[in-house]
Amino acid sequence: MKLLKSLFRFYINSSIHVALAVVALSVLTLLDYKISLNLDLLSFVFFGTVTGYNFVKYAPVAKLHHRSLTNQLKQIQFFSFLCFIGLGVSVFFMTYEVLYICCVLGILILFYAIPIYKKNLRETALLKVFIIAVIWTSVSFVLPFIQENNFKVYQNQMWWIACVERFTWVVLLMIPFEIRDLRFDKAHIKTLVSVFGVLNVKIISILVLVAWSAYKVVNSNYQNLVFYLIVYLTLGLFILMSKKVQKPYFASFWVEALPIFWVMIWYLVYL
Template identity: 40%
Template sequence: MALLKQIFNFYIDSSIHVALAVFALSWVTLLEFGIPYDRAVLYFIFFASITGYNFVKYFGLARFHHRSLTNWLKLIQVFSLMCFIGMCYFALKLELISLVVILGFGVVTFLYAIPFLPNKILYDKHKNLRNVSGLKVYIIALVWAGVTVVLPLLNNHVPLDTNVVVTGFQRFVFVTVLMFPFEIRDLNYDSLKLATIPQQIGIKNTKMVGVLLLMLFFLLEFLKPQLNVEHTVSMLITMFVTLMFLIFANRNQGRYYSSFWVEGIPLVWLLLLLVF
């Protein structure tokens, strides 16, 4: 049992679960637009998500405590290096326009973790985008929307028309709501100067905003030129699952409530689409 728990914790801590969530949303996009399974772009997104998330999470530890890293973190470092190699391999199979977009998101990810901003706009010495007051959730939602909607479609030569814009905005809204349980959980740890949404308006109002955003997420589907019943039903179920997890989120939630269950909601959406 202890071994299984260690494996599960590695699955979470090494960002495999969140990478599968990003992978799932990217596949959802391909299914919604009737595009065949694109192995190159999906595998690239999976390996890039692990590489990017682990870079953001462990950059400070690796930089300042390299010699004293635990075996656990060293294992994650080795795993991240293998994923980086996999990311580079599949990047070579992508379209040029995709690589240009990837470069842009790569820069954002880099600046999210690396100190570069002046002290006067930050609350502490970290000087990166992650610590700009009130900005964190929107950066994450924007990157996820770009990676899971724009990148797969560009790589398959889909023009960025109104339908794509609506889908991208839907994804931005959806990921923003997915972040709310994390933001509520982190009320116990975040500095007040971070100005997260629950810090600014409280837990109850955050949940009310989440409900309104989920309604917007679903209603935007009716702006699309063609309404697919299977896609709409799967989206409706996903919306209600997200709503339930949002309603029951609290600042003393269990360790895996957000990091496993909430983060696994995109996988539920993908499975629903595949079943339908």
């Protein structure tokens, strides 16, 4: 039992779970637009997500406490190094355009983690959730088209609407984390929840989900409508259930598992 708990903690803390969530969103893009499942791209997304997240989470800790790291942190460090090697290998299978975009995203992640004038982007008022949403949307929705050299989609108004929708998904996925972190964030960090309050953010989130649901009712066929209503329903339920004091893995496991669950639902609805 202890071994299973230890493996589960490693699975969460090493960012494997969140990486699979980003991969799942990328898979949804490929499925939705009938693009062949590109394992090179999905590997690149997985390794890049683990590397980026663990850099943001653990680089400051490793720098300050490099001589007293716990065994698990050392294991995560080693795992991150392996993923970085995997990322380096997968780079050779990506198009130059994908790499250009990822360089920009990498700089954004760097400034998100490292202070500029004593403050990083993570601590800049209201920016945190939107930076994460930009990165997740770029990786899971934009990169699949760039890798396929499909630049015509940028002339399609419906594609841009879908891009905004994906951005909205990610912002709303972050709400349970924003609510959870309210107790732990430094006083000067202004997040959506700390500025507008938990109740108001929940109300706004539900209204946004209702608006997207109404849009899908008008613009989708039956299968699309069923799938997207399930997405919005599950997302709304988890936002409503979010509290300041949460069970240990409510956000870090269950909320982040939603994109994986959505891929399963897609196959049930469409196949």
